[in-house]
Amino acid sequence: MKIVRRLFFTIIIRPFILIILGLNVRRPENLPTEGPAILVANHNSHLDTLVLMTLFKGKKIHGIRPVAAADYFLKNKWLAWFSLHIMHIIPLNRRPKRRDESLFQGVYDALDQNEIVILFPEGSRGEPEKVSRLKSGIYYLLRERPDVPVYPVFMHGLGKSLPKGEALFVPFFCDVFVGESFAWHSDKKTFMTTVETQMEELANEGGFTAWE
Amino acid sequence: MKIAALSQEIMIVLIGILLLLIVSSLTAFILTKTKPEKDFTEINLRIKSWWMMATVFTFAILINHNISLIFLAFLCFLALKEYLSLIPTHRAHRQILFWAYLAIPIQFYWIYIGWYGMFIIFIPVYMFLFLPIRMLLIGENKGFLRTMGSVHWGLMLMVFGLSHLAYLLVLPGTTGANVASGTGLVLYIVILTQCNDVAQFMWGKTLGKHKVLPRVSPNKTWEGLLGGIATTMGLALLLAPLLTPFALWSTLFSGFAISLAGFIGDVNISSLKRDLGIKDSGQTIPGHGGILDRVDSLTYTAPLFLHFVRYFYFG
Numbered sequence: 053m054k055i056v057r058r059l060f061f062t063i064i065i066r067p068f069i070l071i072i073l074g075l076n077v078r079r080p081e082n083l084p085t086e087g088p089a090i091l092v093a094n095h096n097s098h099l100d101t102l103v104l105m106t107l108f109k110g111k112k113i114h115g116i117r118p119v120a121a122a123d124y125f126l127k128n129k130w131l132a133w134f135s136l137h138i139m140h141i142i143p144l145n146r147r148p149k150r151r152d153e154s155l156f157q158g159v160y161d162a163l164d165q166n167e168i169v170i171l172f173p174e175g176s177r178g179e180p181e182k183v184s185r186l187k188s189g190i191y192y193l194l195r196e197r198p199d200v201p202v203y204p205v206f207m208h209g210l211g212k213s214l215p216k217g218e219a220l221f222v223p224f225f226c227d228v229f230v231g232e233s234f235a236w237h238s239d240k241k242t243f244m245t246t247v248e249t250q251m252e253e254l255a256n257e258g259g260f261t262a263w264e
Numbered sequence: 265m266k267i268a269a270l271s272q273e274i275m276i277v278l279i280g281i282l283l284l285l286i287v288s289s290l291t292a293f294i295l296t297k298t299k300p301e302k303d304f305t306e307i308n309l310r311i312k313s314w315w316m317m318a319t320v321f322t323f324a325i326l327i328n329h330n331i332s333l334i335f336l337a338f339l340c341f342l343a344l345k346e347y348l349s350l351i352p353t354h355r356a357h358r359q360i361l362f363w364a365y366l367a368i369p370i371q372f373y374w375i376y377i378g379w380y381g382m383f384i385i386f387i388p389v390y391m392f393l394f395l396p397i398r399m400l401l402i403g404e405n406k407g408f409l410r411t412m413g414s415v416h417w418g419l420m421l422m423v424f425g426l427s428h429l430a431y432l433l434v435l436p437g438t439t440g441a442n443v444a445s446g447t448g449l450v451l452y453i454v455i456l457t458q459c460n461d462v463a464q465f466m467w468g469k470t471l472g473k474h475k476v477l478p479r480v481s482p483n484k485t486w487e488g489l490l491g492g493i494a495t496t497m498g499l500a501l502l503l504a505p506l507l508t509p510f511a512l513w514s515t516l517f518s519g520f521a522i523s524l525a526g527f528i529g530d531v532n533i534s535s536l537k538r539d540l541g542i543k544d545s546g547q548t549i550p551g552h553g554g555i556l557d558r559v560d561s562l563t564y565t566a567p568l569f570l571h572f573v574r575y576f577y578f579g
Contacts, residue, residue, distance in 0.1 A: 180355065222361050222362045
């Protein structure tokens with residue numbers, strides 16, 4: 053399966069993302085070179101995960117694990133196979149019935165194996181090119197692994213290329229801003245404010261106007 | 265591998281480019297070593313990118329006719345994509361941009377089959393008439409003029425204008441015994457346009473005092489412009505006998521016109537970037553900025569040059 057995944061990313065996804073779409077990456081040197089680490093990013097398009105995974109070359113792709121909604125990505129046999137084996141997702145139940153201790157177990161396993169976990173704290177793709185309110189799941193998740201560094205990444209342009217609910221892909225250059233990593237904080241409000249301001253600063257860096 | 269386009273004359277020109285690159289790399293290297301107090305990072309980055317661009321371009325143009333067309337179509341795609349990513353676009357009008365991209369393969373198909381009449385009117389007439397129809401079907405009136413105007417302006421410069429380079433390759437009469445192959449003409453216009461950019465920049469850096477268009481591009485000076493014109497005319501005298509069928513007057517005139525048109529193409533895009541409040545159009549080419557920063561002059565020189573040679577030499 054590793055070979056299929058490697059080939060899929062090297063032959064199809066990387067050329068597609070780099071040639072048809074095109075990336076302008078600021079400060080790629082800030083990205084984690086090894087796990088355990090958590091990448092937090094804004095979420096506007098299915099392309100987000102593919103772009104973030106393209107930032108890691110070659111063999112590294114096996115250690116990149118996007119957290120994805122179980123209700124969406126496991127909804128049928130074929131999509132589930134593709135999501136679990138090729139995209140290598142960690143499925144997450146977005147609507148746990150009650151307190152569920154094993155909710156984040158997949159993420160913990162990945163972090164304990166020194167993998168890099170991709171997380172979209174907005175929880176859903178939402179309106180194109182707009183950052184929705186961040187969910188605090190990341191705070192509870194990191195409470196169990198407080199030493200894992202968090203790397204903020206902001207992407208612009210993908211919501212224009214392939215927004216939620218559209219099937220027509222239109223090429224636009226994608227700007228990727230990689231921020232400085234930061235650590236978990238025991239106070240929930242302080243930590244969530246840090247995540248929000250970090251993302252906001254990265255978003256403001258490009259000086260992009262709202263997409264009307 | 266048989267490289268059909270590689271005549272002795274073209275070989276001489278390529279060796280010339282190679283020497284020019286080696287000399288600039290050596291000069292930069294010596295300057296970096298002897299003046300450690302100055303920062304030459306940007307210059308070194310630029311020269312490195314020139315090596316890359318010259319290599320890719322040479323292979324794309326020389327190996328095979330079809331590869332050249334695909335390469336130039338791809339160049340149009342990159343330029344248009346950069347442009348459409350920079351300008352503010354309307355969300356409801358996403359599909360219009362998709363159709364704008366689709367104009368590229370169609371335009372290059374006309375070039376491939378050598379249908380000059382269609383090549384020359386497809387974007388100015390048919391795309392111009394078609395895009396509004398597609399807009400009407402979407403039915404979003406807000407921003408109609410902005411989308412229509414900006415998308416078609418981009419198509420005209422980045423696809424129609426740049427694709428003139430490709431038409432040089434298929435001009436009737438450019439194949440066979442004629443010394444002036446289409447490849448030679450493409451090399452001539454691209455080398456002169458790019459060297460003119462560099463020459464204007466260098467003359468401006470060393471002698472520049474009087475600004476030409478202070479509000480559009482404060483770095484452009486009369487000294488740079490005139491120095492660039494003289495340099496490009498000199499270079500034209502060197503290259504024309506090797507690459508073109510030009511008589512002396514055409515050589516001098518083409519050198520002069522390419523230099524002036526290159527300047528206008530450059531400040532044209534400068535004005536766009538200033539309007540949008542950005543400095544570089546992108547980061548695709550290290551040290552240079554984006555694709556638009558490199559092909560801006562060509563959007564003016566390529567169409568003018570094609571019509572000049574077509575009228576006087578291949579009409």
